Every structure is written in structure tokens, then in C-alpha cells.
Amino acid sequence: MSTVTLHKVCKTFGEGKLAVHALRDIDLEVGNGDFVCLSGPSGSGKTTLLNMIGGLDRPTSGEITVANQRVDQMDKGELAEIRLRNIGFVFQAYNLIPVLSARENVEFVMQLQGIPPEIRHQKSKEILAEVGLNGMEDRKPAELSGGQQQRVAVARALVSEPALILADEPTANLDSVTAEKLVELLRHLNDEHGITFVISTHDKMVMGHARRLLKMHDGKIIDDIQQR
Amino acid sequence: MMKRTLPLLATLGWRNLWRHPKRTFVILFAITLGVWFMVISAGMMVGIIEQQVRDTIFNLTGHAQIHNPEYRDDPAIEHSMPPPTPAMLEILNSPKVKQWSSRVRLPAVVMSERESRGVTLVGIDPKHEQGLSLIGEPVVEGRALESIDDDGIVIGRRMAEKLETRVGKRIVVMSQNKNKEVADRGFRIVGLYRAELESTETAYVFTGRKTAQKLLGLNDDLSEIALITYSRDGLEPLVASLRQAAPTLETKSWKELEPLMVSALKVYDNFMIIWYLIIFGAMAFGLTNTMLMAIFERTREIGLFQALGMRPRYIVGQVLMETFILLLIGVALGNLTGWFTSDVIFADGIDLTEFARGMESFQMSSIMRFQLEARDLITINLMVIVLGLLASLYPALKAARYVPVEAITRT
Structure with a gap:
């Protein structure tokens, strides 16, 4: 079973002579519980590909299926719904909501899902403990270090148990020790919860943890390596 | 679903307001001032009208x-x-x-x-x-x-x-x-x-x-x-029974006896609505501008909301909730200061004896008293809140129309 399927996906920005082909005829299948890293130089199309899979942007052509649903044909509301129920995001810049505490940030998605408060509190407490933020639940993002903020972002992405987590350069703003700890955490969560991860990265350490490494260049997947 | 999301929207709305306290205080001051002005102008107008109606009735007319x-x-x-x-x-x-x-x-x-x-x-x-x-x-x-x-x-x-x-x-x-x-x-x-x-x-x-x-x-x-x-209202049954008891005589209510006063009352009512709209118009520009600034500043955050699965209608709801809280505080302060002005500072009315002759040409008494009516306060409050929400609908819809991938990468 595949969590993500892409068939001949193209994305072109601009028109005519100014057209930039960010993705060219991408065919890809990502299986359930996989841990995939996208690597490649800047401008190779890693982030664009993640955005297409996550329904944050639409392909110029081609088909994208996530959790058996065609995201390329969905309207704004349906895309929001599939992101809410099936996809978790971790961004390079953490992207926490500054006015909410760590616990509230984690509970944000569950609140949108309409999960009752007592279940939300229980789950957020557990997941924050799992990512090593015990006792920091009530801190605002500004009161947390970069690594801690990224852990909150991971907890937020994970807490609703999505089928897929998309992480765009999650370690780019972290020091090497914190980055290693974070990737070990992601890998541990992948092993424990069976959640599918697709991570774009420049970081060789992150690539080293991937089960599958996809190398991109000029909007194409030029290499697909099964690691372990 | 919306019911369960309301506490989240309210939390975000309230905390977002205090991200820029100075800006919030400025717009709150504008709303409070606008509502205060509406309340005291309504109180003044009703006071004058009531005085005129009372004088008319008391001036040998009766009910x-x-x-x-x-x-x-x-x-x-x-x-x-x-x-x-x-x-x-x-x-x-x-x-x-x-x-x-x-x-x-x-x-x-x-x-x-x-x-x-x-x-x-x-x-x-x-x-x-x-x-x-x-x-x-x-x-x-x-x-x-x-x-x-x-x-x-x-x-x-x-x-x-x-x-x-x-x-x-x-x-x-x-x-x-x-x-x-x-x-x-x-x-x-x-x-x-x-x-x-x-x-x-x-x-x-x-x-x-x-x-x-x-x-x-x-x-x-x-x-x-x-x-x-x-x-003085609801006189019709009494007048009808008197007409029945004295069919050869003419029985008239004060409204029939004083049609000019009744017309003046209608004109005052319409004038007050136009007056409220003029005051509100000035207030609405500030409100729309503030909310537009707020959503421009938070473009990236709105993109994040979208990425996390917040539906467009909840993004609209979030902006409206923030406006609603702002309006609610402004309306409460406006009512409070309006009441304080009319019922405490000028509880005995404003003495216009010096202008008595001029006032008399408008059939006005030399003591101008404020009279706050629940009906006017409800009209003002509802109008400010409903029109205020409508004024912030443009920024709210604008926020909901952001393309997530563009919004989230905005610096």
C-alpha cells in the first residue's frame, strides 16, 4: 500500500520564455511507514515537491494521491480537510503560533479536529513528554530554544496521528547535536508509530537516517536509493 | 464543529489583540469615542424630543x-x-x-x-x-x-x-x-x-x-x-371606546391632534440613523485599516493555519472574532462613558438659559436633559457590532483567499 503516489507531476512557474520548470514528469510511490529523504541542490524542486504532496500548491499537470485521495483535484476546503486529517507539517522555520503555549500549539490541530478538551490535554501531555519537553508545556515559543521549538512542531505534526508527515529542512536552523537528536526522534517515531515521513534536506546526517534516499536535480528524481 | 472551534478562535483573537497594545488602544479609543458620541447624541436628541412631546402633551393637549x-x-x-x-x-x-x-x-x-x-x-x-x-x-x-x-x-x-x-x-x-x-x-x-x-x-x-x-x-x-x-402609547382602544360612547363628538389621540409633532418624531428617528451611520463611517475606516494591517503582518501565520488544515471559513471566523472582541470592549466602554456623561456629569441637564430665546424658536427648553433609552442603546450597539463585523469582512476574506504556499513563505 502506498501513502503517496505521484504520476507525471509537472509544476511550471511563469509563462513563455520566463517559465521555470520546477518539477518535470515526477513519478513516485511512497509506501506506508516509509522514511524518505529528498536531497539535491537548492532549486532542484525538493520543497516544490513537498508542497505538491501536502496540497499547499497545485501541480501544473499530473496526478497526486495521498491516503487514497486525489489532492490535485480538490478545492481549498477539501485540501484543508486532508491536511487536517492526514498530513502533518514540520517547517524549517519551526512556524509555531507565537501567541499560543507549547501545549496549545500541539493542541491546535486537535481543536480544529473537534477533539474534546480532556482527550486533547492528555494527548498533548504525552506527546510533549515523548519529544522530551516535559515541564515546558506552558512556555510560549519565544521562551523555547530553536531545538525545543522544532520539537514542539514535531509534536504538533505527530499528535493527530496523520498518515504522512512532510518535513522541509527540519534541521536547517539547528546545531549539529540538536539536529541529530531531532532526526533520531523522527526515526524513533517512525519506528514506533509507523507514520510515513518525507523529509527534504541538505544535511548528510539526516540522509544517513533515511530508509530511502531520493536525489533530485532540475525538477527530476535522478536517483532512488534504498538504504536500510 | 464551529462551536468546538470557538474557544480556539476566541483565544487567538484575544491574544492577537495584545500583540500590538498601542495599536489596539488607538483603535479601541476610536471605537469608544464613536460609541460615546452616538450614545450622548442619542441621549441628547431623545431628551429634546421627549421634552417637546411632554411639553406638547402638557400644553393643554393631554393624551x-x-x-x-x-x-x-x-x-x-x-x-x-x-x-x-x-x-x-x-x-x-x-x-x-x-x-x-x-x-x-x-x-x-x-x-x-x-x-x-x-x-x-x-x-x-x-x-x-x-x-x-x-x-x-x-x-x-x-x-x-x-x-x-x-x-x-x-x-x-x-x-x-x-x-x-x-x-x-x-x-x-x-x-x-x-x-x-x-x-x-x-x-x-x-x-x-x-x-x-x-x-x-x-x-x-x-x-x-x-x-x-x-x-x-x-x-x-x-x-x-x-x-x-x-x-402615551397604545391609546387606540381607549379612544375607540370613547368614540363609541360619544358618537356625535370627536375623540382624538394626541398623535392625531399634533400631527406635526408625530412627523417631527419620525424625522428625528431617520436623522439619528443617518447620524449614527456618519459617525460609524469614520470609525469603520480605522477598523478596516487596523484589521488589514493585522492580517498583512500575520500573512505567514495565516499560511501556517492553512497548512495545518484550518478551513477558509475558520480563517474568516478568526479575523471576525478578533474584531468582535475589539468591538465588544469598545462598545462597553462607549456605553459606560456615555452613561457617565449623561447620568452623572450632566444628571441635571445642561443649562442653556443664555441661549433661551434661540432655543425657543426650536421649541426647546432652556435646560437640555439627556435621556438614554434602551431602544437607542440596543440600536447603537447592534449597529456598531454588525457593521463593524461587516467592515472587517474584507480583510477576513482577503486572509482566507491567501494561497498557502505563498503565505507561508512570506517574510
């Missing part, structure tokens, strides 16, 4: 009157009416009627040694005029009329000035009697009365009803019966 059908077109002696029948008395003495009185009211001329003036001579039953008309109030100099047989005369302060006379002096009243002959007699001025408007003080002179009937040869005939009830 309803019964006449000879011809009397209102031509208030001549031949258009008098007989005393009330038992059927009419049954209604007039019923608990629905607070006070009623019968009067003789005819045009006349008063003459002092120096001056003469055209007036309306009113023969009254002094005991029954209390609470019904201005002459029921105590006189300011001399004494009030004491009975229907009282043969003294009470004139207005201003009239005394015009006639260059005073209490204790005699004046002559001349009118036409039932035989269409001149009827005149001398009266001793026993008192001077005060009215809100000087024009009233020069319009009427009062004597006992029997004295007037005797002077004019009316026997027991009357010019009118005036009454007041416990509320």
Missing part, C-alpha cells in the same frame, strides 16, 4: 381630547359640546384614565391699563388639571386657582410683562358669548404661572370653569374634555 366635531377647525363658542354623558363618565372614571378634566377654551382679548393682547381664555377645574396640564403646576407668584367658581385670573409671567401689569391688578377679558354678542368682565390677577416656553406664557390665561361659562353664557356646555392615561 386624548373630546370636542364638538367642528371645534378644531373653528374654536368658536357655537362649537361647544354638552357635559359628558353617563356612558362617557364611566370610561373617563375607569382605571385606564389617570386624570381628566373639562374645559372652556375660547379666543379672547385681555386688556390692561396700558396694553391689550389676543389670548386663549381657558376656564378650568383646577383640581383636575393637576398632573394633566401646565396650569396644574404651582404658580410662581400669587396663588393658584382654587375651584371652578374661582373668579380670579392667572396669567403667564411673560404676559404680565407684556401687559405691564402684576398680581393684584385688574385686567379686562373680552370675548363673544353664545348670543354672538361681546361679553366682557374685569378680573383680578391672582397669580402668574411659568411655562417651559415663553410663547405659552403669552398664549393662555386661566380662570375657573364656571366663571368662564357664566361670562360666555354657556350654562354647562364645554369646549373640550382632555385626559391623560398611564402611557
